[in-house]
Amino acid sequence: SSGINAEWPLRPGDEEIMQQVKVLYVRSLHIDTTESTIAEVFKAIAPVERVKKIRDYAFVHFTTKEDARKARDQVDGTKIDGCTVEVCFCFLFWARKKTCPKRACMSILSQLSHIFAIW
Numbered sequence: 001s002s003g004i005n006a007e008w009p010l011r012p013g014d015e016e017i018m019q020q021v022k023v024l025y026v027r028s029l030h031i032d033t034t035e036s037t038i039a040e041v042f043k044a045i046a047p048v049e050r051v052k053k054i055r056d057y058a059f060v061h062f063t064t065k066e067d068a069r070k071a072r073d074q075v076d077g078t079k080i081d082g083c084t085v086e087v088c089f090c091f092l093f094w095a096r097k098k099t100c101p102k103r104a105c106m107s108i109l110s111q112l113s114h115i116f117a118i119w
Contacts, residue, residue: 025090027057030081
């Protein structure tokens with residue numbers, strides 16, 4: 001067992017955590033889309049701390065919640081490399097990043113990407 005539970009709807013107290021989330025989950029990317037391409041798209045809207053792409057999805061880290069919100073609103077439903085992408089806040093990554101090592105967390109997330117609690 002990985003020790004990570006994805007739950008929907010959010011539990012009491014999770015709204016407070018969600019107010020701090022600055023990471024976006026981007027899915028339905030073309031398999032050949034690069035982290036650089038993703039970064040360029042999002043950096044045109046707001047400063048990006050880093051991008052991590054895994055197969056056909058990525059995590060985009062911003063410096064502020066407002067920057068992440070603005071980027072989500074502008075990129076969700078648009079095309080990147082010919083694919084219409086979905087963009088949402090990544091609750092699971094934020095909730096667990098302080099309680100598990102980064103590599104282990106990313107490994108688990110790459111295996112469980114389809115069960116994210118998204119907002």
